[in-house]
Amino acid sequence: MTTEAALRSEARLASEQPVVLSLRDLTVSVRTQSGLVPLINQISFDLRRGETLAIAGESGSGKSITSLAIMGLLPPPAVRITSGAIALGDQVLSALPEAEMRLVRGNRVAMIFQEPMTSLNPMMSVGAQLIEAIRAHSSLSRQEAQVEAIAALTAVRLSDPARRMRQYPHELSGGMRQRVMIAMALALKPEVLIADEPTTALDVTVQREVLELLRDLQAEQGTAILLITHDMGVVAEMADRVLIMRSGRVVETGEVRQIFATPAQSYTRELLAAVPRMGQGGVAQPRPDTAIVADLREVKVGFDIRGGVLNRVTHRVHAVEGVSFDIRAGETFSLVGESGCGKSTIARAIVGLVPHQGQISIAGQLVGTMTAAMRRQLSTAAQIVFQDPMSSLDPRMTVGDQIAEPLLIHGDQDAASRRARAAELMQKVGLTAAQLDNYPHEFSGGQRQRICIARALALTPKLLVADESVAALDVSVQARVLALLQDLKQEFGIAMLFISHDMAVVENISDRVGVMHRGQIVEMGSRAQIFANPQHPYTRRLMDAVPVPDPTHLRSTSLRPTDEIISPVHRKGTILARNTLIEVTPGHLVAVEA
Amino acid sequence: MTDAVATPGASSAFRRLLQRKLALLGLALVVIIVGAAILAPLIAPFDPFEQHFDGLSLVGEPLPPGAPYLLGTDLLGRDLFSRLLYGARTSLIIGVMANGIALIIGTVIGITAGYFQGWLGSILMRFTDLMMAFPALLLAICLAAIFQPSIWIVAFVIALVNWVQTARVIYTETSALAARDFIAAERTLGASTPRILFRHILPHLVPLIIVWGTLGISTTVLLEATLSYLGVGVQPPTPSWGNIIFENQTYFQSAPWLVFIPGFAILVLALAFNLVGDALRDVLDPTLRGSD
Numbered sequence: 031m032t033t034e035a036a037l038r039s040e041a042r043l044a045s046e047q048p049v050v051l052s053l054r055d056l057t058v059s060v061r062t063q064s065g066l067v068p069l070i071n072q073i074s075f076d077l078r079r080g081e082t083l084a085i086a087g088e089s090g091s092g093k094s095i096t097s098l099a100i101m102g103l104l105p106p107p108a109v110r111i112t113s114g115a116i117a118l119g120d121q122v123l124s125a126l127p128e129a130e131m132r133l134v135r136g137n138r139v140a141m142i143f144q145e146p147m148t149s150l151n152p153m154m155s156v157g158a159q160l161i162e163a164i165r166a167h168s169s170l171s172r173q174e175a176q177v178e179a180i181a182a183l184t185a186v187r188l189s190d191p192a193r194r195m196r197q198y199p200h201e202l203s204g205g206m207r208q209r210v211m212i213a214m215a216l217a218l219k220p221e222v223l224i225a226d227e228p229t230t231a232l233d234v235t236v237q238r239e240v241l242e243l244l245r246d247l248q249a250e251q252g253t254a255i256l257l258i259t260h261d262m263g264v265v266a267e268m269a270d271r272v273l274i275m276r277s278g279r280v281v282e283t284g285e286v287r288q289i290f291a292t293p294a295q296s297y298t299r300e301l302l303a304a305v306p307r308m309g310q311g312g313v314a315q316p317r318p319d320t321a322i323v324a325d326l327r328e329v330k331v332g333f334d335i336r337g338g339v340l341n342r343v344t345h346r347v348h349a350v351e352g353v354s355f356d357i358r359a360g361e362t363f364s365l366v367g368e369s370g371c372g373k374s375t376i377a378r379a380i381v382g383l384v385p386h387q388g389q390i391s392i393a394g395q396l397v398g399t400m401t402a403a404m405r406r407q408l409s410t411a412a413q414i415v416f417q418d419p420m421s422s423l424d425p426r427m428t429v430g431d432q433i434a435e436p437l438l439i440h441g442d443q444d445a446a447s448r449r450a451r452a453a454e455l456m457q458k459v460g461l462t463a464a465q466l467d468n469y470p471h472e473f474s475g476g477q478r479q480r481i482c483i484a485r486a487l488a489l490t491p492k493l494l495v496a497d498e499s500v501a502a503l504d505v506s507v508q509a510r511v512l513a514l515l516q517d518l519k520q521e522f523g524i525a526m527l528f529i530s531h532d533m534a535v536v537e538n539i540s541d542r543v544g545v546m547h548r549g550q551i552v553e554m555g556s557r558a559q560i561f562a563n564p565q566h567p568y569t570r571r572l573m574d575a576v577p578v579p580d581p582t583h584l585r586s587t588s589l590r591p592t593d594e595i596i597s598p599v600h601r602k603g604t605i606l607a608r609n610t611l612i613e614v615t616p617g618h619l620v621a622v623e624a
Numbered sequence: 625m626t627d628a629v630a631t632p633g634a635s636s637a638f639r640r641l642l643q644r645k646l647a648l649l650g651l652a653l654v655v656i657i658v659g660a661a662i663l664a665p666l667i668a669p670f671d672p673f674e675q676h677f678d679g680l681s682l683v684g685e686p687l688p689p690g691a692p693y694l695l696g697t698d699l700l701g702r703d704l705f706s707r708l709l710y711g712a713r714t715s716l717i718i719g720v721m722a723n724g725i726a727l728i729i730g731t732v733i734g735i736t737a738g739y740f741q742g743w744l745g746s747i748l749m750r751f752t753d754l755m756m757a758f759p760a761l762l763l764a765i766c767l768a769a770i771f772q773p774s775i776w777i778v779a780f781v782i783a784l785v786n787w788v789q790t791a792r793v794i795y796t797e798t799s800a801l802a803a804r805d806f807i808a809a810e811r812t813l814g815a816s817t818p819r820i821l822f823r824h825i826l827p828h829l830v831p832l833i834i835v836w837g838t839l840g841i842s843t844t845v846l847l848e849a850t851l852s853y854l855g856v857g858v859q860p861p862t863p864s865w866g867n868i869i870f871e872n873q874t875y876f877q878s879a880p881w882l883v884f885i886p887g888f889a890i891l892v893l894a895l896a897f898n899l900v901g902d903a904l905r906d907v908l909d910p911t912l913r914g915s916d
Contacts, residue, residue: 381812405814435815
């Protein structure tokens with residue numbers, strides 16, 4: 031990054047670039063029985079060459095509908111453009127027949143999606159898919175297309191591109207797959223790249239690399255990027271201009287610095303205020319002197335992989351490898367780490383959903399091979415709230431019945447008293463008793479997560495495990511659910527195990543933190559110790575990678591190639607190197623690589 | 625919020641069923657067919673077993689539809705309409721009984737294998753695969769040869785052959801359901817296995833069971849026809865829609881109505897059950913409430 035003056039001249043330069051994509055009063059409606067209902071309303075913007083425009087908003091704001099409308103991919107026949115126009119250069123896309131639109135798609139406007147696994151064909155090698163995409167839009171021969179494809183893979187900084195060409199999507203990591211998607215999108219040098227939540231499904235460290243790659247490629251090729259995202263951190267890092275959307279309408283639009291520094295609309299201010307930020311954790315509290323609720327000693331979880339003619343165990347997935355920690359009543363302990371580090375496996379082991387080795391005791395009860403009675407007993411001690419509120423409620427049962435069900439299981443035979451308790455719990459989590467007879471699909475994501483919390487609290491557990499419980503929620507909803515969890519923790523004095531990949535959220539909610547990497551804890555200590563004084567290089571890397579919702583924030587640019595796929599699968603009988611934790615200051619443990 | 629949502633139950637589901645035109649049509653057809661089968665002795669103009677002296681043309685061919693034989697006569701000069709009415713009894717008993725037994729066996733095996741997995745699941749599903757690979761007709765002939773043929777035995781034999789597809793489908797669906805978080809949540813709440821199976825898994829399988837149940841009716845009726853034709857099904861002269869077709873197929877060229885009319889009856893029966901089944905599936909699903 032350069033000085034203010036240079037930035038300002040850059041901005042002036044950008045505004046002199048030609049407009050490549052422009053939307054004028056675009057309205058997209060869905061046909062329902064009660065007539066046409068607009069999904070997006072009168073959206074207008076211009077996108078210039080070399081510019082990044084971010085469309086930010088929460089789920090249901092219409093940002094993805096906007097991108098689908100530009101691509102001509104609106105689901106027919108119910109959803110269609112009812113007024114307004116989309117122009118790419120001097121071509122009006124919204125009036126183009128499908129046959130001509132197909133020539134534009136991929137060639138002049140390309141798109142990358144959120145989920146790189148499902149956007150690639152698992153039955154075709156990466157090379158074959160790239161070559162197919164290139165040849166669909168050019169008259170190149172197979173050999174020429176192959177050369178182009180390798181060049182595209184090289185451009186996205188994939189190591190050993192010739193070998194990648196022969197690999198299949200499942201052989202690549204999530205970050206590598208998204209790079210392939212970007213290579214495919216950019217191979218034809220489109221004028222506009224639409225990136226719809228391109229890094230949402232990726233780990234933070236991988237997200238960092240993909241964002242930097244997009245920025246580099248934009249500088250090289252001058253592509254205009256339309257970035258669709260819900261993450262204000264990503265907006266601050268990537269965008270030149272921002273368009274804030276809410277329920278299908280533009281709330282505010284402007285230069286990224288202006289939006290972050292002096293937002294004009296109250297909705298923008300609320301949205302920015304809800305974003306969890308690092309470095310805002312409160313003052314350090316001494317550890318409470320209460321009873322230990324959860325005690326884990328040398329916990330190991332592994333899954334066997336069978337193979338060969340005799341179906342013998344050949345390999346073993348070492349998901350969790352010797353983890354020890356304890357949580358006291360009234361304390362929040364967070365486990366943070368990237369996907370596949372074993373944090374959710376620990377959560378499932380604690381509530382008895384996966385078998386483990388080592389010792390887990392919850393409120394004095396050992397978790398392990400349990401009889402039905404012991405399992406019922408454990409359920410009054412530890413409860414879990416899962417990540418996806420959509421799938422963790424039974425869609426065919428009213429929420430009232432579901433909240434009351436644990437009471438019925440545990441012997442409360444009186445329907446009226448169960449219902450009264452369910453109503454009380456609904457009010458505790460900020461819903462009303464009148465909603466008890468509704469089904470889960472009648473609630474929003476945040477409300478559903480509140481229902482899950484109410485159900486988990488019905489048995490007044492000693493320990494509440496929150497397994498990525500806010501990850502699927504919009505930021506403003508996330509902030510409210512986090513506040514609810516804090517309140518409930520204080521009211522009931524329960525211990526909480528908070529599992530998350532989001533460093534900023536963890537800093538805001540935890541008393542103590544454990545950082546996990548490849549099945550082991552690499553650093554553990556109080557919130558202040560971890561966030562003010564991170565000792566382990568992995569902890570620092572995680573913290574550096576978090577996008578900062580501040581466009582003036584300067585960061586060191588270092589593109590690290592992470593092409594190695596770290597696999598927790600090992601041949602049967604392999605003994606893994608175990609980290610030893612060393613206490614650097616009282617209560618602050620840091621791993622020394624064995 | 626309407627009353628229907630506040631008090632979900634069989635009565636409101638039935639009321640919503642009556643609001644659908646196609647469902648009403650299906651329901652009406654089912655009532656007509658069942659009514660005709662029950663009231664066959666009252667409706668039938670002739671004895672279904674009597675070979676009428678004037679039931680054949682001078683060259684010995686079946687008579688076309690007309691008076692006095694409404695739908696014509698079959699190759700032995702019996703009244704086709706009367707035989708169809710009595711045949712409806714056989715076909716309905718087979719269609720409903722055999723299918724019901726097959727559904728129960730298939731669902732129990734599918735749920736057990738899908739929810740428990742492990743060695744129990746492997747054994748059950750390998751057995752299902754074995755049954756699937758075995759020629760169904762051969763199996764049915766063997767079973768029918770062992771037991772003394774009667775309509776109930778035929779229904780039972782057909783059920784033993786027909787449960788495999790249901791088991792496969794239920795197995796796949798159950799294993800997908802068992803992996804969902806709400807089942808994990810139930811387990812952590814201390815819910816017993818029967819509770820999870822009956823309160824949380826079975827309700828999700830109901831649409832699938834209904835679809836397979838209604839689709840199975842036509843398959844079952846046809847399988848009974850095949851068995852009857854091979855002499856191990858319903859014994860002549862007892863009529864069933866299937867064996868009417870097979871008895872008369874040699875006259876297909878000169879008297880096509882003998883095959884078309886019972887064939888059409890089977891089609892209408894299957895269609896009627898399909899319409900009712902589809903509608904039932906929709907009205908029983910709370911997540912579709914208000915979307916139609």
